[in-house]
Amino acid sequence: MILLAMKNADGTQSLGAKVPEGVIDVRRAKKLLELEAPETLEELLREGNATGLSTLLAKVRTGETKAAIVSEESIVHGSLFNNPGKIIGVGLNYRRHAKEVGMPEPQVPVLFNKFNNALAGQDSIIHLPPEKIATKFDYETELLIVIGKNARNVSEDHALEYVAGYCTANDFSARDLQLELPSGQWMAGKTLDGFAPIGPYFVSSDLVGNPNNLKIATRVNGELRQSSNTNDFIFNVQQIVSYISQFWTLEPGDIIFTGTPEGVILGMPKDKQVWLKAGDEVVSSIEKLGDLRFTLA
Secondary structure: OEEEEEEOOOOOEEEEEEEOOEEEEHHHHHHHHOOOOOOOHHHHHHHOOHHHHHHHHHHHHOOOOHHHEEOHHHOOEOOOOOOOOOEEEEEOOEHHHHHHOOOOOOOOOEEEEOOHHHEEOOOEEEOOOOOOOOOOEEOOEEEEEEEOOOEOOOOHHHHHHHEEEEEEEEOOEEHHHHHHOOOOOHHHHHOOOOOEEEOOOEEEHHHHOOOOOOEEEEEEOOEEEEEEEHHHEOOOHHHHHHHHOOOOOEOOOOEEEOOOOOOOHHHOOHHHOOOEOOOOEEEEEEOOOEEEEEEEO
8 A cells, every 4th residue: 555644624634545546535435435444544553454444445446436536736745643652763774874974883773762743744844943952954864664563572584574664754853963962962953843754655565575675865955965775774674673672562653764875964074064954845755655845944
C-alpha cells in the first residue's frame, strides 16, 4: 500500500490510499460502503485490520463507489504521524557524511530522540525560532523506518519482518544548539517545533524491497545539495532495528530516523556555510518513497 494523510474540511485528518486512479478517501469510502477500516495510519499500525482496509480499497477500485476517489491535486496533505510512542534518531550513519564532518565512524549506532511536537507533514511550514535562540539551520534528508509489530531482542536476520514500511523524512537541525551550546545539546538542536517533517507517503515494505539501496537527495530552492544512496549506511536497517530492540521494545507505530548522507551545510568549509533561512524551500527525495516538501518561515 501507498498511504497518505488528508486534512478534512472539519479540521480532522484521515487516511488516503494512493492508487493509479487517484487517491481513495478511506473515510468517505467507509461511509458509502458501510465497511470497517482504519481511518489513520497510526490506527492501522496499532490496531491492525489491514485486511479490512484492503477489502475496502478493492471494492472502491472495482467500481462499487467511484465517488470515494479524488485527485491528489485536490487534497491537502496532513501529518502521517501525530502520536508515535517513540521517535528515535540515528546520528552519523553514512560513511561519506562522517568523513565530511571529520568524525570517526561510530562503533555502534548513535541514538537520540525527537518529540511529537517536532512532527510535521507534506507542504508544512517550519517556523524558525528567534535569532537569539538559533541561526544555524540545516537539512538532513533521511529514510524513516516505521515499525509494524513488537520487536524485542530481534536478530538482524529477522529484523525486517518487524518493519511495516518506510517514509521520506528530514531530521531538520539547529546546529548551533546541537553543537555549540555548553556540552552540546542534541535534543535542543533536533526537536524544536516542526523539526521532523515526514511524507508525503507511507510505503509498505513489500513495495520498497531492499531499503539499503535507495537513492536519496535534497534540494534547496531547486539546487541539488545532497545526492547519495542508502548503500552508504554504516549501519543498515536490519542492524539498526536489531540494535535498538536490545534496549527497548519497539512497538507498532514507532518511527526511526536513520541518519543523513553527505552534503549537509555542516560539512562545508566554514567560509561556505550559508545556513537556511526564512523563505527557503527544501525538498527531500528518496527513491520509491516520494518527494517531501516544506518551507521555512
